[in-house]
Amino acid sequence: MSLDKALSAAQTDVPECVAVGYVDMSSGFLLGVKTVDSHPGEILDLVAAATGDLFQGKNVTEIERLFDQSRGITNRAAGAHYFNEIVVFSTNLIHVFIRSKKNPSHVAVFVARVAANIGMVLTRSRLSMVALEASI
Template identity: 25%
Template sequence: MALNELMDGTLRALPECLAVCYVDMPEELVLTRRSSRAFSQEVLDAVATLASRLLEGRGVAEAWRQAAVAPEEERPGEAILANDDFTCLFLRMEKHDEHALCLIANRGADVAQMRLAGRALGKDIANIL
């Protein structure tokens, strides 16, 4: 099954989900995305930057490591951000840890359901890459 088909399946399974993005964190680039609504390039660029900052050891991830007195190589595997409009879940890919998934949903979406679907999607993607 192709990457885009897997992402489409996640969109269908999560009614509140508006987009699923596959991000290259070192390059801060959305490699592919599937969405039920249009997002500007600026929003996609911000998603890629946030994934990198939150999961890859710059910005918030570095502060987390210091606060937790965690080893330098230990990085967070997920992060959640919410604003007045959206809830965003960032998940580091297990077998491709320089990549991440970002699920963008309406504010107030069921985060636990997003996490389950995102983790399942990550495993499915890892199996095809």
């Protein structure tokens, strides 16, 4: 399945989903996006940059390093991270960021209306991640 089709399927499967995107943090690019509304390119570019900051920002990587240090881990496995899913609640929306297990530099972003059941949003987002990862 193509990324475009996987994104469309994810948007349909996740309750109250208004947008879904797939970010490559190593390049900083939004590889694909599906939304119910059109958005200016600069906003979509910021989604990719903000996703990178959430998972790879200076403070986040420092927290991961300190966790390793406190646990006596001197050589964390390649691609292993402490932060694999991040949920952000805004005034009207739920934003779910899920790091790919196959490629830790890839993150899917799911945006649903705040009225949606958070448990179902998380469950369906996780299930949709399988098809998104397979499409790349």
